[in-house]
Amino acid sequence: MSSEVFTQLVDAHYAALYRFALSLAKRPADAGDLVQQTFFIWATKGHGLREAAKAKSWLFTTLYREFLHGRRRESRAMSLEDLPPGESDVAAEDVDRAARLDAAAVVAALQDVDEVFRAPLTLFYLEDLSYTEIAETLGVPIGTVMSRLSRGKAQLRAALEQEEAEAKSKVVPFRGAQGRKQT
Amino acid sequence: MSNDEAKFILGAYRANGRDADNPLFHDALAQAKKDPALGAWFARAQAHDAAIAARLREIEPPAGLRESILAGSRASRGTQPGWRFPAVWLALAASVAVVLAATFALWPNRAAAESARFATFALDDTAHGKHGGHGEAAGALQLLLSQPSTRLGAGLPVDFAALRATGCRTLNFAGHDVLEVCFQRNGAWFHCYIANCADFPAPRADAPPAFAQKAQFASASWVDATHRFVVVSDAGLDAVKQLL
Numbered sequence: 189m190s191s192e193v194f195t196q197l198v199d200a201h202y203a204a205l206y207r208f209a210l211s212l213a214k215r216p217a218d219a220g221d222l223v224q225q226t227f228f229i230w231a232t233k234g235h236g237l238r239e240a241a242k243a244k245s246w247l248f249t250t251l252y253r254e255f256l257h258g259r260r261r262e263s264r265a266m267s268l269e270d271l272p273p274g275e276s277d278v279a280a281e282d283v284d285r286a287a288r289l290d291a292a293a294v295v296a297a298l299q300d301v302d303e304v305f306r307a308p309l310t311l312f313y314l315e316d317l318s319y320t321e322i323a324e325t326l327g328v329p330i331g332t333v334m335s336r337l338s339r340g341k342a343q344l345r346a347a348l349e350q351e352e353a354e355a356k357s358k359v360v361p362f363r364g365a366q367g368r369k370q371t
Numbered sequence: 372m373s374n375d376e377a378k379f380i381l382g383a384y385r386a387n388g389r390d391a392d393n394p395l396f397h398d399a400l401a402q403a404k405k406d407p408a409l410g411a412w413f414a415r416a417q418a419h420d421a422a423i424a425a426r427l428r429e430i431e432p433p434a435g436l437r438e439s440i441l442a443g444s445r446a447s448r449g450t451q452p453g454w455r456f457p458a459v460w461l462a463l464a465a466s467v468a469v470v471l472a473a474t475f476a477l478w479p480n481r482a483a484a485e486s487a488r489f490a491t492f493a494l495d496d497t498a499h500g501k502h503g504g505h506g507e508a509a510g511a512l513q514l515l516l517s518q519p520s521t522r523l524g525a526g527l528p529v530d531f532a533a534l535r536a537t538g539c540r541t542l543n544f545a546g547h548d549v550l551e552v553c554f555q556r557n558g559a560w561f562h563c564y565i566a567n568c569a570d571f572p573a574p575r576a577d578a579p580p581a582f583a584q585k586a587q588f589a590s591a592s593w594v595d596a597t598h599r600f601v602v603v604s605d606a607g608l609d610a611v612k613q614l615l
Contacts, residue, residue: 194391195441198437198440198441199586200586202432202436202437202440203431203432206430206432206433206436207427207428207430207432210430216433220433220439223432223440224436224439224440224443227440227443228443230417231410231443242497253605265517267521270407276410277412277558278415279415280415280418282415282419283418283419283422283546284546286418286419286426286546287418287422287424287545287546287547288431289426290426291426291429291430294423294426294427295426295427295430299417300428300557312383312385312420313423313424313427314427315385315387315389315424316426318385318390318393319383320391330384333383334379334380334382334383335379337376337382337383338382339609341382341419342602344423345419347508
């Protein structure tokens with residue numbers, strides 16, 4: 189792969205990959221490492237793929253796999269069957285809140301969403317991939333993507349409400365007792 | 372199809388309209404048009420999704436990340452085995468971590484980034500949006516914008532409500548309406564995005580225009596007493612500057 193083509197590939201996708209990585213890894217330094225590792229793997233293995241659309245899916249899939257490989261297994265793994273159904277109602281106040289909050293608060297709320305929902309939800313909001321491409325990227329059926337989007341959005345709305353309440357209180361909460369889930 | 376089923380499907384419909392041609396959504400979209408309650412839910416859901424997506428787009432990768440990736444690529448080509456030595460990669464990663472830590476501390480504040488966010492929104496829409504839907508009032512503005520003698524930065528006669536009411540393409544940015552008018556000048560297409568100053572924190576009306584570039588698209592942003600503007604084109608930054 190020529191230097192020019194590789195640069196175009198980086199320019200086209202590294203920002204979205206970073207946003208996806210940040211939602212997963214939470215720390216900017218870890219997110220940057222994930223993006224670098226993804227392009228490193230591309231440079232060593234993925235250069236046979238020539239179609240731009242496939243390259244995009246390949247990069248997101250590889251980043252997600254690298255994240256899954258790298259993170260520690262959690263002791264309190266939650267099965268999907270244990271999770272409550274998503275609440276699909278969107279109140280006008282939810283819309284206003286999303287418009288009021290800044291990017292940092294939205295990312296913080298997104299990071300509060302359970303990991304199993306966070307990956308499809310972030311890919312959905314990045315708006316680069318269709319639901320079928322999200323399913324391919326995450327290796328799950330299309331119906332599962334839709335279900336996780338529904339539940340993830342409900343969690344996100346609750347997390348946004350909490351973010352705003354915390355911002356209004358101007359009091360640093362004791363997160364160990366009532367704060368965010370440790371994912 | 373029940374409304375709950377329609378909601379389930381429409382929950383995967385992207386707010387930027389890129390799924391408009393996907394047949395999976397056709398029935399659910401048609402039902403949302405016919406059923407007022409479902410339609411209202413869908414409008415709120417789309418506004419919510421658009422606001423979240425816009426906020427997510429505001430997250431900029433740290434300065435230095437792109438350069439580190441490209442430097443790694445060059446190192447790969449020059450000394451291919453070096454990529455396989457963990458020490459080399461760890462050194463690269465460590466240097467990036469330092470850059471990341473430094474740049475993250477300089478995260479721009481919300482007010483300063485507002486113009487850039489609006490410009491990015493316009494650049495992305497030009498790249499991916501489905502343009503069209505200009506009404507009568509937009510046609511008049513389009514004609515004015517197409518005139519070589521019209522200096523966009525000198526003031527434009529914008530009646531936001533009339534443009535919106537007569538079919539001008541309307542988008543949602545951070546929960547507020549943004550109008551878009553396409554026009555052609557010297558054979559090149561330009562896309563002018565207009566928002567109400569009252570909807571967003573804006574720089575002073577006498578602030579100089581700001582310019583940005585993303586992929587092949589260039590933009591110019593400016594404000595007047597009542598409106599914020601971004602014009603985007605793939606004709607190059609010079610062509611965009613000449614409009615002002």
